[in-house]
Amino acid sequence: MSAPVRRAVLVAASTSAVVVLLLSLKPHRPAALAAGPPPAPAAPPSRSASSPAPGSSHPTGGSYTGDAVxxxxxxxxxxxxxxxxxxxxVTVLQAPSxxxxxxxxxxxxxxxxxxxALAAHSAHIDAVSGAxxxxxxxxxxxxxxxxxxxV
Structure with missing residues (x-):
């Protein structure tokens, strides 16, 4: 076998090995399963707060439960x-476990x-790398x- 042919075979084998390795890093799931289970029906808003002051656009305070995502x-x-x-x-009620x-x-x-979130006083925050x-x-x-x- 000549040197150029050996090189071509070596490159093809190496490329195939790298592709297989990369594909094995992320588990494959059918598209129907990748989206996760269907969302649960929306629960009525959970609220334990005082009512907004008359003429006020914001409630005076309270605790509000977010959607289960x-x-x-x-x-x-x-x-x-x-x-x-x-x-x-912010109180975490459920987290991946x-x-x-x-x-x-x-x-x-x-x-x-x-x-x-507390520093920004909002949900406009950056995602944590790796999560x-x-x-x-x-x-x-x-x-x-x-x-x-x-709010």
Missing amino acids: PTQYGTVQVAATVKNGQLTA GDGRSRQLAATAVPRLTQE SYTSQGYIQSLQSALDRAG
Whole structure:
């Protein structure tokens, strides 16, 4: 076998090995399963707050439960505490916990997301690198809670 032919065979074999390795890094799931289970029917807004002051566009305060957001790794749900129209606390009601890696990522990402949300007084925050699905679920749930609060 000549040198150019050997090189071509070596390059083809190496390329194939790299492609197989890359494809094995992310688990494949059928499209119907990748979207996760169908969302649960929307629950009526959970609210334990005082009513808005007459003529006020914001409630005086309270705790508002966000939507339970299904993600690829588990459901995320938060409750937002609002005082005088500002986000003052976030309580995590559900976080991905299906396996050790999901629990580890949630344990790292959720406090950072909470810290950012409280600093921004909103759900307009950056996702945590390495916890994209958890971050998106957190942000969506928080935004739904803030929407319920009228913030």
